[in-house]
Amino acid sequence: MTDVAQAIRDTARRLLADGRVDVVIGFEAGTLPLRSSPCFVRDAGDTDRLVWNMTCENNLARYLPRVEEKAGIVAKGCDARSIVGLLTEGRLERERVYVIGVPCQGILDRRSIERRLAGKEIVQAQEGETEVLVRGEGFEVALSKEEHLHASCRACRSRNPVIYDTLVGDPVAEGDGADEYADVREFEAKPAAERWAYFLAQTSRCIRCYACRNACPLCYCRTCFTDVTQPQWLGRTTDPTDTLVFHIARALHVAGRCVDCGACDRACPLGVDVRKLTRKMEKDVEKFFHHKAGMSLDEPLPLATYSLDDPEDFVQ
C-alpha cells in the first residue's frame, strides 16, 4: 500500500526541483494534537515537512486564487472539485496549477472527539490504522476513526479526485449510493417552528468571525456582500436576523458551487452548524437542476444557465 505522505513529499520534491512549480501547497504537522496546518513549500530540500493524515482538514484550494506563482496543490476528493469550480469560474488558469490528487478516506471531526471526551484536553494523539489513540490527564482512549469521521466525509461521494495531474495513493472505494441527503430530509420533515428555533439557537452562537466564509475556496469576492454598505444588505450586529441572513445569503451564493468539503464547518470556533443551509442548497441544486458541483470542467454553472424544463410549480 502506498505511503501517501512519502509519495506527496517525493512528488513535491520533483516538482520543485524541476521548476515545474514555484510552490507546493500542502500540509505540515500542526502544533497541537490532532492538528495539521497548511504550508507553502518553495524549496525542494524542504519537502520533508509535508504530511498527510486524517487531520488535514483545510481545503487548500482556498489559497489558489491568491497565489500568483505556479502552484502544486495537495487536493483531496472534495478539494479537487473545488479546483474544478475555480477553473470553471475563471479564477485560475489550468496551466498554473499542478494538482497532486489524493484519494481520501475522510477527515476527523475534532468537535465530535471533543464531545466524546467531555471537554478533557488531549495532550497527545497517535493516528493508527483504524483508531486514534488519545492521551490526556488521567485518560487514554482509543477512538474509532470511523465513528469520528466528519459529517461531510460521511456523505461524500467523490473521495477520489476528479481532476489531477498526478494521483498519489491507491483509489478508495466511493461511498454507497444510499440516501446521500438523509440529514437534510430529516430536518425538512420537522415543523417550521422547530426549524426556526434551531436556526435561532445556532445563530446565537455565531460571532461573525467569518472563519466559515474565509475557509471556503468559493468565497473569493473582493468585497463580500456583508461588507457592502451602499446599500447595506444586513447589519453586523449579533442580532439573529443579521447573523441568520449572513448564513442564508452565503448559502445562496455558494449554491451550485459548494462541494460540501466541510472546511467551513470545521473552521467555526463555536460549533455553529454551518452546513445545515449549504447542504439544503446542494440537495436542491441536484434535485431541481440535476447538477453536482465541481464534477466536470465541461458543465456550465447551474445558476449561469437554465433549462426549459426547470421547475416552476412555485410560480403563479
Next chain:
Amino acid sequence: MAFLCHWCSYAGADLAGTSRLQYPPNTRTIRVPCSGRVDPLFIIRSLLHGADGVLVAGCHPGDCHYLEGNYLARRRFALLKSILEYVGVEEGRVQFAWVSAAEAGKFAQVIAEVTESVRALGPGQRLIKSKAKETL
C-alpha cells in the same frame, strides 16, 4: 413589496390601472428592467425592513425582453424560496408570478391573492430586527 419587470409585469400593472381594475392598495412597487435583475438580497432586505410579503413578477418563460433573464431568475427564485421556507419563514411570504403586458386581469388577481395570503400569515416577525442585543 412587488418587483415588477418593466417590459411585462409592470406594463401589465399599468394596463390594470388604465383599465380601472380594482386591487388591494397594500403593494409598494419597484420597477426593474427584468425579473433577472432581482437579486435574492432585494427580497431578503425587503423582509428585514418590514415587508410582510414580497412578490416578484416577470415575463412568461420564452417572452423575456432580454431573452433569458427570467429563466435565470426562475432558477434563483426556486432556491431562494426553498431556503427561506427551510429556515422557517412562513410559506407564502415570498411569491412569484409570470404576468405579461396584456394580462391586466391576471395582475389584479395575483395582487389580490398575494395580499390575502400574506394577510392571513399575519405581520412578518421572523426577519424583523430588534435592537442590537448585547452579547449576554
Next chain:
Amino acid sequence: MTPLRVPKQQVAGLLTALLDQYQVIAPVEEEGLVTFGRLGSPEEAVLDYRNARVSPKGLLFPQAEVLLTYNLASERAELQEAPQQQERQVVFGIRPCDARSFVLLDRVFEGNAWHDGYYLSRRRNTTVVALACPRPGLACFCASVGGGPFSTEGSDLLLTDLGQEYLLEVVTDKGAALTEAWSEYGEAGEDSLRRKAELQQGAEAALAGRVEIDGIDRRLKGMWDDVFWERLHEKCLGCGVCTYLCPTCHCFDIVDEGSDRQGQRLRLWDSCMFPLFTRQASGHNPRPTGKERWRQRLMHKFCYSVDSYGEVGCVGCGRCVVNCPVNLDLRHVLNEICSDRTHQGT
C-alpha cells in the same frame, strides 16, 4: 483579610446568596461548549473547566452595543443616549488570564484623557471572582506574558479549588464587600494554604518557559522590513477568530443603522485581520495584504502596547492558538522572533 474555606457542597448556597443581589455571570455549558452565561440558578455554573471558548470581554465590551438612538419623526430630532449599565454584576469563576485581561482593557478604555463611559459603567458595576488555574491547558502561556495561573491581577476575590473545598481569598475592598454577607464560611487553616501553594507551584512549573518574549518590542521595532513578514501570513485566512476570541483585542467600528426616520448608532467589534479594516474613504488601504495586517497585529500587541501601556497586550490564554482554523500558532511566531539572533532590534 484571612482566607476563607468554602466546602464544595456550599458553593450553591454562595451562588444563591449572590443571585439575590446581583446578576451573576459564570461559565456555563451550551451544547458541549463552555461559554459565559447569566446564571438562572447555581446548578448551571460549571467550575471544573479548563477555559471558556469565548473570552469574557463581551461582558464589559459587548460585541454589539447601542450608543444612541435617533428619531426624526417629530418636529425636533430626538437623540437618546443609551442608558449606562446600572445593574451590579458578579463575574464568577473566570480564570486569572481573563481577569487580568480586564486590567489591560482598563488601560485602553480609561488609561488616557478619554474615558469610555460605556465600558466603565459596566466595569465599575462588576465584581470579579476569579478561579485559580492548577492545571493549565496545553496552549496556555500566561506566565510568559506577565501573568500567572494564580495571579490576582484584575480580580476582586480569588478562589482556589483544593479538592473538597475552595480557598477564598480577598484581593480588593470591592471583593471584601462581597464577602460581608458570608459569615458562615470558616477561616482557612495552614494546610489549606499549603495545599494552595503546592498547586500554584505545580501550575507555574508546568508553564515555565513556554514562550519567549524577552525584548520583543525592541526586536519588532527593528523588523519592519524583515523578510519574516513575507511568509508568516500566507496560511492566515484573514478571519476574525483570533481577534474575536482574544480577551484583550478591543478594536471596534461605529456604524449607524436605520432609516432616515429613526435608527441607532452602534459600536461593533471589528478586526484588524479583516481586509477592509483600514480601507479609507478614498479606497486606499494602507494594509492591503495579510502581510501588513499580520505585522500590525504583532506590533500592536507586542510593541505598541508596551510603548503605550508598559506591557504586552496579551494574557497568554491560548484561545487564538487552539481555535485558529489553520493552526497558525502565535507562540511559535513569538519564539521565532525572539530566538533569531538577526532580530536584535533597535
